[in-house]
Amino acid sequence: MKSFLKNNSLSIVLFALFFAFLLGESITGHRFYNQDQREHGQPIISYVEYLGTGEFIEGVFENWESEFLQMGSYVLLTAFLYQRGSAESKPLSEQKKDERKEKQATRDPDPHTPWPVRYGGLTRKLYHNSLSIVFTVLFLLAFGLHGYGGARAACEENQVHHEQCDSTLEFMSTSEFWYQSFQNWQSEFMVVFAIALLSIYLRQKSSPESKPVDAPHSKTGAA
Numbered sequence: 001m002k003s004f005l006k007n008n009s010l011s012i013v014l015f016a017l018f019f020a021f022l023l024g025e026s027i028t029g030h031r032f033y034n035q036d037q038r039e040h041g042q043p044i045i046s047y048v049e050y051l052g053t054g055e056f057i058e059g060v061f062e063n064w065e066s067e068f069l070q071m072g073s074y075v076l077l078t079a080f081l082y083q084r085g086s087a088e089s090k091p092l093s094e095q096k097k098d099e100r101k102e103k104q105a106t107r108d109p110d111p112h113t114p115w116p117v118r119y120g121g122l123t124r125k126l127y128h129n130s131l132s133i134v135f136t137v138l139f140l141l142a143f144g145l146h147g148y149g150g151a152r153a154a155c156e157e158n159q160v161h162h163e164q165c166d167s168t169l170e171f172m173s174t175s176e177f178w179y180q181s182f183q184n185w186q187s188e189f190m191v192v193f194a195i196a197l198l199s200i201y202l203r204q205k206s207s208p209e210s211k212p213v214d215a216p217h218s219k220t221g222a223a
Contacts, residue, residue, distance in 0.1 A: 030047050030050040033055060042160065053152070053153070053156065054149045054150065055153045058150040059149070060149075061142045061143075061146040061149055062150075064142040064146075065142035065145075065184070066184035068139035070189065070191075072138075072139055078090065082220065083200075083220070084200075085200035085217050085218050085219065086197065086199050086220060087200075087221065087222040088195055088196045089221060091221040091223075092220055143181075147168050147172040147177060150176070150177055151170070151171035
């Protein structure tokens with residue numbers, strides 16, 4: 001058990017933090033929702049009912065959407081683009097080395113090489129881009145659920161005022177939806193931009209996201 005916890009400590013801690021913050025969001029969101037209901041003379045709802053409201057669904061997936069966009073774009077852009085001196089960039093001469101390693105793995109595959117690489121053909125080509133493909137799918141799912149939740153939240157508000165509800169697609173064409181999306185997207189790319197540049201000059205000892213403390217500023221890549 002100790003070995004398992006040590007070998008998987010990063011994912012365990014990250015998931016625990018994710019779950020704790022999601023739980024906190026749902027609890028405080030439920031209280032805030034019912035407070036607003038009381039102020040407008042509307043009936044309060046249970047915690048479980050709140051989890052199915054458009055407000056909660058919209059709030060969760062609006063943020064997930066931007067995170068998946070950020071990470072998917074980051075994975076894809078760092079495959080082709082470089083930043084001299086950044087720990088977040090591949091070394092400037094690494095592309096040819098990667099191609100040589102892949103050709104060697106194809107000719108003489110290691111038994112521990114992932115099976116799609118050994119299988120070859122279309123399977124291998126898809127596996128080449130599997131990380132960015134999965135992030136794209138997750139982004140599109142979150143994007144759609146953001147729109148669905150937003151449409152439900154708007155509909156719940158309209159029903160109070162006896163107004164007509166828009167469909168999910170109609171809501172996703174509104175300036176409100178795109179304002180919410182752009183508001184999150186710009187912050188995600190600002191953070192990636194910041195770490196790409198700050199890692200040129202700043203260090204964090206023992207972190208794989210940082211260059212060695214004694215590495216010159218011109219060194220590109222964390223390794």
